Amino acid sequence: MSQFRKKIVVSLYKKIVNNSFRLAMPVSAQKTYTNSRKGFVRLLTRIKWGIGMGILSLWVESLTYEYEILKSCTHHKSPRSKCKKCQESCKKNAISFINGIPSINSEQCTQCGDCISACTVGAVAGIFPARTVKNHQLVITGDQAPATKELLVYYKKGIKEIVYDGELSEEWRQSIEDTNQTLHLLGEPSFTLMNGKMDATTIEMTRRELFFSWKKEAKTMMVNMAPAKWRFNQEDLQLAKYYPNHQFAEVTLDASKCTLCKACEILCPHECLKITENSFVINTQSCSVCHLCEDICPEKVLTVTEKVSELKVLNLPVVTKVCSTCGQNFKTLTESDEICVPCEKRKELLAIY
Ligand code: SF4
Ligand code: SF4
Numbered sequence: 001m002s003q004f005r006k007k008i009v010v011s012l013y014k015k016i017v018n019n020s021f022r023l024a025m026p027v028s029a030q031k032t033y034t035n036s037r038k039g040f041v042r043l044l045t046r047i048k049w050g051i052g053m054g055i056l057s058l059w060v061e062s063l064t065y066e067y068e069i070l071k072s073c074t075h076h077k078s079p080r081s082k083c084k085k086c087q088e089s090c091k092k093n094a095i096s097f098i099n100g101i102p103s104i105n106s107e108q109c110t111q112c113g114d115c116i117s118a119c120t121v122g123a124v125a126g127i128f129p130a131r132t133v134k135n136h137q138l139v140i141t142g143d144q145a146p147a148t149k150e151l152l153v154y155y156k157k158g159i160k161e162i163v164y165d166g167e168l169s170e171e172w173r174q175s176i177e178d179t180n181q182t183l184h185l186l187g188e189p190s191f192t193l194m195n196g197k198m199d200a201t202t203i204e205m206t207r208r209e210l211f212f213s214w215k216k217e218a219k220t221m222m223v224n225m226a227p228a229k230w231r232f233n234q235e236d237l238q239l240a241k242y243y244p245n246h247q248f249a250e251v252t253l254d255a256s257k258c259t260l261c262k263a264c265e266i267l268c269p270h271e272c273l274k275i276t277e278n279s280f281v282i283n284t285q286s287c288s289v290c291h292l293c294e295d296i297c298p299e300k301v302l303t304v305t306e307k308v309s310e311l312k313v314l315n316l317p318v319v320t321k322v323c324s325t326c327g328q329n330f331k332t333l334t335e336s337d338e339i340c341v342p343c344e345k346r347k348e349l350l351a352i353y
Helices: 003-023 027-034 037-063 085-089 114-118 148-156 170-185 207-225 263-267 292-296 341-352
Strands: 095-098 101-104 132-134 137-139 161-164 192-195 246-253 273-275 279-283 302-310 313-317 319-322 329-332
Touching (some): 246 279
Antiparallel strands (some): 095 101, 132 137, 273 279
């Protein structure tokens, strides 16, 4: 927290504490307030003031925050989830699994934002470290490089140049290189990398621009003073909304073994899989490569691979057949199937025992 914000927080706390003492007066003292109409109005005013202060106190508390893992984490959805992306991304070893659920140790967490970028389902809530952007250029100010996902979002927001002064750290070089490779696959020009100080003419602003800049500053300050939880921005990294004609994953299915149990459809957080009476549609445009469908499929017939390509929607027809063993109607993806799933499983069990 900046010194300025710290000062504001401390002074607000002092005010809250003082007023809490005044409100916590003995009952006898309160009676004097209720003895006359004027006193009663004064008491009501004090109560209103107290409620306002209570809300203010909650707001002040929420200005400070810690990263947290939300219930949308794949481990909360299924104990079969094997995802460890947040833990693998954390250079400070601040994330551990407790009873199969990831947990962030706030003592070790430096709020670098790596786990927010790494989480495939936006389940790490927190605020990204601030980046410096001037005249639509991303200015490198430290060694902490953004993940490819973050740079791809900046790119679509119109920031296509990166400026640095002096040496470019290996972390930044790697991140820019990876992002440029992805941009190439997306059919977009690369980021332009520029070395050197921003010269005076670049940062010089007209009075009008300066005015807008002040307005922007004021807005930034308001944003900074807003309760932290209102500003949690993990959802901003869903690449699907920025690149609607591409997919970042490929999901393949062994149709001959799928039993149409719908487990994948029910658990997919982005509704990429849809099973109806007549079809099984796989649309990976919004797939975030969480691997949950792969992990929970009881038949192990789904494979998810991270791959950038043009959007392809897979539409497999579902056919209705009559089981040759029990005579019941059943649904399948394979025209040549003759036996329904329960009869097939029974046959397998009988063969074992
Ligand atoms: S979870 Fe597996 S078996 Fe069930 S419908 Fe999905 S792909 Fe088919
Ligand atoms: S399709 Fe599978 S890997 Fe992709 S978001 Fe859905 S559950 Fe996750």
